[in-house]
Amino acid sequence: MLMSANRPLPDVAFDAAALSRALDWVGMEGIALPVRLSDRGLQAAARVDVGVNLRDPERRGIHMSRLYLQLQQALPQARLDSLELDGLLVGLIESQQGAADRVQLVLHYDHLLERPALVSQNAGWKRYPVQLRSERGPEGSRHWLSLSVEYSSTCPASAALSRELNAESFLAAFGEGDVDTDAVRDWLAGKDGLAATPHAQRSMAEVEVELADGFDHLPVAALADVLEQALGTPVQTAVKREDEQAFARANAQNLMFCEDAARRVGAALSSLPWVRTWQAKVSHLESLHAHDAVARVAGRND
Template identity: 60%
Template sequence: MSVRAPPDASFPAFRREPVLNTASITDRLPDVAGDQAQAARLLDWVGMGNIAIPLRIEDANGGTVTVPASADIGVNLIDPDARGIHMSRLYLHLQDAFSSQTLDRGTIARVLRDCIESQRGLADRVQLTLRYGQLLRRPALASAHSGWKTYPVEIDAVLSPDGLALTLALSVEYSSTCPASAALSRQLNAARFAGDFTPSTSGFDAVREWLESPRGLAATPHAQRSRADVRMRLADDVDVFPVLAIVDALEHALGTPVQTAVKREDEQAFASLNAENLMFCEDAARRVSAALSSDPRIARFEATVSHFESLHAHDAIARVSGP
């Protein structure tokens, strides 16, 4: 005969709790956001940052592709007595807004109008920031190879009673070789040549062999990876974000964009480009300015070029703006 052990007093017997009928209480869930604010005041921006969303964007071939992105969304709070906004409504509006429609002015305008309407008179201005990486395939300089490069892109959209304003920001990396260092290097190279050769020395082949030998390079100028960060207020008639066109214009203006696939012939071609495009940060800023100011799609721009110096422990930076 088996004997049932007495219940352990340290573990009370399990009791099944009655299942709550959530349907019966859904209509009376408290919403303290509707309470009156303790200190009445207008707020410039209330919302959320770094929301994960999918974006459907144009690719370099004229098609579309879905990319991961992050978003900041917020509104102004124009009712000083309202304690808060309806954040969940903004979040839900963003989740699928850009996954099925290609990102352009019209799509953004519709989403922002819906966001304003979701706040029921609490706001008349909404700001949306989208961040993603534009993946572009770039050809090598000399060989038949190519490779992918990611360009960070940010779109800032503001819808207010004054209308819709769109700002496009992106970054381009390039190499910058110092003109002063190049001049100093040439002087040392010339001095070594004068020491190794005399006016009476003759022979084309001898000079060529000397140039190709270690003696033919007494010094090299310093160069460094650099970056151009640009923000562009787009003209009101621009519907599609011209990311590829702006990247191409900036890389062409700077002359020495960082490369993807590199074989020896590509590296040699890149060295040649650097010799042809010696630049201080001031030179780079002027090149960027010339490229942006001539584009009718851009109403206004701000650009910062940063040369992450290999000579100094600090960076060389120049900024420029204009219509």
Template identity: 60%
Template structure:
């Protein structure tokens, strides 16, 4: 006579045991999960990129010892497998995380960090190159309300206005010294002098700089405007760092720097003005840092609105 198959072994679940210190918790989950995600590329096509993801839910049941953490992980593996990240998609994913906890949670949050690549044309030549922008997408769903925020950074060049003024003064003094003797001055003579080594007695100091921005988005827009915000910030600052550079591009970059002299305070105000006027932005926090070539420390300005 055949014997009945043994019943599957019941595995212990200590998470069901009584909690020693009853208290609800704000967030419980996992940070820095490696995950491929899909984002909208420059041509509208979906692009897969490597990301680091934080996921969490609240633990509203004070008597529960813990959440069903593996359900968050497994749900995350499928969340962005086939579709690009959108506000609507994030809402659906977050609601799925809440539902997976079977009454333990009423809120969920995600943070997706990745490097956004944009192809940028050279300033004067026909070349182009890729630039990488660090991006973080923050999404929180609480009581059915979705909140979205984007964090990103752009690098630019900053030329010191004070240093430029001091350099102009020295250049003017040398001009007066070289042309002190009475002699006729023609445009050609002055042009040749300016193009010579004598025509540059001093140069202002400039440095690579960075603007780190976090914006909270209005719910009326069903998009994540990463590229649009990068363009907005780079246009406001005027001197974004370049990719492919030939001599004509370097000269054009020098012209841009001369036309956009700025202290860190100036840069912060430019960023604030651009973000304040953007209809997609509800509020923002921005930090600009000029990595000084004159000093061993950085010049920093922060602004919010």
């Protein structure tokens, strides 16, 4: 017990609760901490939420400072793998000296990945918002990784309507019968050769996967790669003209309604052996409408 001028400091945390009731979660949100991203010492600034249940309905509160101090000591050095996270969760529960048997830890941070340009020899860094949610109770530990990936979506209906206008424009310019291929190429390459363009928009795939037991590292890069390859049109970093042209080709080859994007994401996630359950939301931030087009899908791999 702390002393002040030879007197013990009051501690009302051990007073009886005015309204007796067990609590599902008590803790802190938005703690500022660095997290270790690799064995090379790379770190990221994180916001951390931590809480435990309060089992005794008569007990007024938990040892909140013990949660904070343990995170301050352990998390900056901890590897984000199954073994160390499980050990941290056990320690957080034990810090409550029997007052709790469940804990939830949530890390929010931005993960940077270097991405090459589509054609040129350039590269740039992309930001991927990450959330890692870990829970432990008497039945064991579970871990969920959430990731957001931005991509471009070109509307298939708008593309079809644009092709129709372009075909009509071509017919008006050249009519029927034989045509000079050089003249056609020059016309197509000029401003008259594009009567309409399909609408496209920046889009977002937000996924949450439950990781299988025993993962030895946090698979952020692997998950980002799987999603971007499935969608085919991830937003770019460093872009020269040849990269922009390749991006336009990729959009034409990957016309997508939000339903198409959701099915692509679902097929990709359902093939991952290190994922137990998953859910995804895709949002096409419409350039035609003042509202967004959204689709959701979920599944289980085990």
